[in-house]
Amino acid sequence: MPPRWSIDFVMRLLDTSVFHYTFTFVLTPLCKFVGYGPGTLLFNLTLLYAALLFTVRIGMTLSTRYQRAGGNGGKRSKIDWAEEVVLITGGASGIGLTLAEALAIRQIEVVVLDVKPVETALGIESYICDVSDPKDIARVAKLIREDVGKPTIIVNNAGIVIGKSIQDLTEQDIRRTMDVNFFSHVWILKEFLPDMLKNDHGHIITISSVMGLMSAPQVADYCASKAAAKAFHESLEAELKYIHNSKGIRTTLVCPGRTATGMFAGVMERFPFWTPVVTPLEVAQAIIHSMEMRMGRNQIRLPFYANFVPLVDIMPAWVKDMATVVSGADRAMDTFQGGAEQEKMRKKDL
Template identity: 35%
Template sequence: MGWRWLGALLLLPVQLLWLAGKAAACLVLPPRLRDLSRESVLITGGGRGIGRHLATEFAKRGARKIILWGRTEKCLKETTEEIRTMGTECHYFICDVGNREEVYQQAKAVREKVGDITILVNNAAVVHGKSLMDSDDDALLKSQHINTLGQFWTTKAFLPRMLELQNGHIVCLNSVLALSAIPGAIDYCTSKASSFAFMESLTLGLLDCPGVNATTVLPFHTSTEMFQGMRIRFPKLFPPLKPETVARRTVEAVQMNQALLLLPWTMNILVILKSILPQSALEEIHKFSGSYTCMNTFKGRT
């Protein structure tokens, strides 16, 4: 028993070096992308913003079916018509992912009308852009229900069948604010941090589930109406991401079976700095970059 333990301990550094080298090689060599022609993709919050661009990107890359969930029928209908003009089968369902009973009911309707879902993209989110003391209690609950608990309900609704088929992918459109919170968005930051922990636990839990994987995407500020009015100090140095860029990189990450994606790549530096710098130094970075006051001009959509 002791020798076996020692052998495993000695083997671990070799395995880590091999995996690190393999990951580095993937950055240089052209990746082998997963074929999406047999996949049925469900996107929550799919009527507008990043969700709409995700739908068009999956369609461009040959997804067999696109299913959109959201709360606003007008936006869902417009996006559905756009996808259909691209020659891809598309359906939409009115669904508030923060409502557990509604999620389970609409998941059943999707299975009956469309069939099995093999890629689930949890994209729906809300932000209220207020401090804790200025926030309405119901608004705070709404953020947690949609941004965090909604993932529990959608994943529980579709993951069992993916495990049966040994074919599935759970995707979470999260935010870099899950790792580095800012004032003025305490509801959003809290919910995204919880969502990140959910996906980290889920990803590890799927290690022994062949054919089923997970991807978490952590983008920087993206230029959608959701965060309209948000301002940082050096917009030319840290420009907001385009939603179509986030969508393209997300679909690529799914095709490459990439577990974690930070956008842009410079956000990896932020993770390192948070690990080594004292809190006082991190506070100075927030003040210097303007993230400390970036929500003061917020007037986005909730």
């Protein structure tokens, strides 16, 4: 289980205290009360902090308003769940299953595509489908439209990890990783995006990874597939805005760190305080919030350190090396067991 005591907990604590804008309403009078009135260094620093805090908060508010408008001047509104059909790939386990159950428990129409059936007591429509095969997607898509209706929210979540070095990866390993982690996004959107464009309504959510922002040893194929998914998503956003002039289709890119699922079983964090594991529920909650607020051109990065990963990429090599060692990514895959477990499950399904 993820540690309770982590930098994320500290940041949440600070965000509701000294980083909250109301804190300045207490701090400034307190300075005057203890004898540091206008003109003193402490009082001036307090005013400077207040100004900085309000500037940051205003910037965050404007950014949120921009995203709620879809990033393209669309109408800000909350979602009407009665009008939505949510399709989730890889929804039989991990983040996908948690998200599907969190939506289904609220009586929201959910459709799951996976190579194995969904094991849940909730009312979730489940279809056996190899999302890496466009022909199989087309077959299942016809059934979905007949049984449920046209999906309006797509969550491209299906993913696998092999966990081998470049030298040990086979051609089949690499192709399978790219097919599931990247090409499935392409084929799913090729199938369902035309309906969204026709109605100018929908939400496309891409599950990438922190590993799509910063690479590590023994996951070259996984990192490449997640980076490809991220780039494809951002190109999709540009086309929706500049080619299709769509104001009703929202997009969200999700880049989580290691999540407490079976995908990276056995992997250990060197300093879990700084790089905590996130739970599938935390990721699902962030995604649902983005759905409900109809956020567009939105990016979800968690835990806290994930927000700084893109900055590391532009730093000198020694900084990147230090970040790799501190995060434990240099030797993390030495204890990896997920590949064997996934292969066992795949053979069982076949």
